[in-house]
Amino acid sequence: MVQLGTDAEPIAPEPTDVDEDINQEIVGRSPMQIFWTRFFRDRFAVVGLIVIAIICALALLAPVISQHVVHHGPNDIYLFQMTTSDGIPKGPNKQFWFGADNAGQDLFVRVLYGARTSLVIALFATGMEMVIGVTAGIIAGFYRGKTDTAISRFSDIVLSLPVLLLALGLASACGVPPGCPGGPLLRPGLLLVSFIIALFSWPYLSRIVRGQVLSLREKEFVESARAMGASNARIMRKEILPNIVAPIIVYTTLIIPANILFEAALSYLGVGVPRSTPSWGRELSDATTWFQVAWWMMLFPGLFLLATTLAFNLVGDGLRDALDPRAAAMSFRRQHQKRREHKAKAKGEVQGQPVAIEEHG
């Protein structure tokens, strides 16, 4: 409303801060900016991200640390220095920060190198599992009918296969020259472990994705896209896939530590990575026999695994909250509810008592 002055000239009201804000150009935030803003608001997720970054950095710098800082290689053996005459490994000291493992090797160096192995296998296997599982799930859920039946039955067959027995069989048949067709892929090592993990895990993700897609394909935005002439591939890629990113990411962060432990089981049975390739899973496996007399063998790899697992979980939660519109809406409603309560307090409406107006930052 415009206030009238004495000379009947309209007096423009004095500009206020609010007016200045209104006069400034309103710049809309991109989805990515919104995402990062939400994500970085989540302190736990940020901590998780930092932890993952630190572990990745340590993994990358493992050769440097091993060679130039501690001067022990991951496979160097120090039996006489770091085991008792009974073969019991010795604990942490100035030269061996995490103590020695049961083979007299530097546990600190093996934990660092183990980060490389465990992360590579977990990420590689998880990546393969994601690609196969998401593709199969989307196709099954979108096309339904015979395609869905075929894919679903095939995944049932895969789920019913005895994983460990097959893995043992592969190791036995292909682990010794002349090996099997498939060359390095089917010889015990990083590739085989990743392959086995992905091969036997994709059905779980595929089922989750299929369920989501079955419900999404009936939504109006999918119908609209179809009405506008979008192809099935485009609909799956542009309409459906973005809406299932959140559950995929959450599931992925959960299976990364599971895959690390799966690798440990395979290594224990002889189909995982050889001993010359350190991994946390293998170190923990070895520690089960020794932990009562050599607690460090379980503690340090366990802490690293725990930290990594927790970090991935926290990051996954943060990503879900930042990506999921419904979670964001819930979040907005919670924030709005809090603001209203705040204002009510400020006006002294709480319990009918006048209260001093407080400045809120």
Add this chain to the structure above:
Amino acid sequence: MSRVLRVVAVLAVLALVAGACTKSSTSASSPGGSSAAPVKGGTLRIIMNSDVTHTMDPQIEYYQLPFAYFRCCLLRTLFSYNGQDAAHDGTKVFPDLADGDPQVSSDGLTYTIHLKQGLKYGDPLGNVSITAPDFIRAIERGYTVGGPYMGYYDIIQGASDYSSGKAKTISGMKALDPNTLQITLTKPAGDFEYRFAMAASAPIPPNPSDPNAKFGVATGHDESYGPFLVASGPYEFQGSDKLDFSVPPDKQKPVSGYKTGRSMVFVRNPQWQDDSLRKAYVNQIDVTIHVGEEASTQEKAVLNDEYDTVFENGVTPETLQTLKGDPSLAGQWFKNPSYGNYYITMNLAVPPFDDLNVRKAVNFAINKEGWRRLAGGEDSGSIATHYTPDPLLNNLLKDYNYYATPDNAGADDPAGLASAMDAMKLATKYDTNGDGKCDVAACNNITAIGVVGTQSEAQDALIKSNLAKIGININTVELSNDAAYNKIFDPKAHIPMVLFSGWLMDYPDAYTFYWFTNYGGNILDAYNTNYGMIGATPAQLNKYGYKVTSVPGMDSTIDKCAATPAGDARYQCWADADKELNEQIAAYVPLTISTNINIVSSCVTNYTWDVFDSQTAFDQIGLKPGCGKS
């Protein structure tokens, strides 16, 4: 769950785990024994985490585990052991069902054995006497079912014709009368009585309902006679009195006291008598089988008196620490030498191990002390400086160490490494520049088979590290036990190196360490235990696809020593054979002669080590009155 709560939960778990971990005491304790006078009675409770492989069938079983139960408890043989250690004649055989030593012809080929009179079988054949034809029946059945130890009986005249189907009976085995057995051999055997102390030769009774059944009560049970076993020892399976051999074999019900893979219960054989070898103090033996259970769990159960003993060959490191750190347990654990060895095998027909000097270099390079340390140190065994356990050679090679290195450290000691490199320099085909390291392609990526396991893999890593110092780069492949054996049993697999070879005596004679593992004539198409292809003929090498056309052997030496009568001459012969194997063939790197550590509950008295079974002598120990299960 909110994130804060999740973090708190994790920290709580960590605290619990930290609290569960206790540091063990490090004070030393040495093993001891409980020598309270044993009394009759009680139930001995045994637990084990592996099972027999052929349902307690005496002609088919192969491993140590069932043999202990056969000897102590279920089966008597013509000759047997007294269930004692070596110092108490535990390595000697004594007449068991025989009434004395056999009469041997002057040419050493014919043995006449008289049986003790009046001995009968256990339930349900308590009125059936043990007679001479019963032993013939057992040997014939052994050949028919393809028993793994029948090779020891190939020296019986007519055995090979019978096993090949050319004859219906073994001509060299005759029952001169019900109590007299005559066995004629094709060549002398100084260890004859040992061969007839094996469970495969234990008598099988006739079937009273079908006297013409070729294999008596075992007829129709070609793959699993165990659950229908008729005992001749101090014990029998619980429920044996309910066995009914009058019905066809496929209708017969097995004994209730044997639940395959789960448990065995032995009760007293009411017919057992005239046995000076076995004391059989306990009334009953309960064997609980928890396949795959952690050894440490079972050991804890024994130390908590939930069981009386665990059937194993050594305790876990954590249990050993507990035993050493607690003086009150001194009477419950016992360390005994086992007549078993561990060694690395090199395949003589696969480069670079087709060169004697390379094999010698490997012998110098291996850190045996380190390997033993990873096995548990001194408590796990003594360093092996040659292949055959010393007691089997009457200690003639006790001070022999052809490949000596300082502290047995191999290439991890400078002098040891120098010795290894000096040997390698002589292998000019493989060390072309004479620097003491192999420098040809054949020395890279050599497959070496090991078994999965925390310590075995650590040991393999040590071997790999040692060999790398002389330019031999092995590619260790660790497999499960079954898979690993399947690989190395196959001579066509051309496995260059075996990292987990081991051998336990079949009976206390050095012959058992040579016949299967070093005899060229014993290289088999399947289940071959001569992993090094020692003594393989050119025809055999060609048959199995090897490019190498000849390898060294010692068949004639083995034949000569096998024919030597028992005594000093036989010991000397085998000692010389061992040196030949060590120096002129060098297919093996002997690592350790194993030591067995057994634990018992506080209920057990008169602990006795049975050197033949490498186990606690279940027929010699007793239980304190009122202790454990009555």
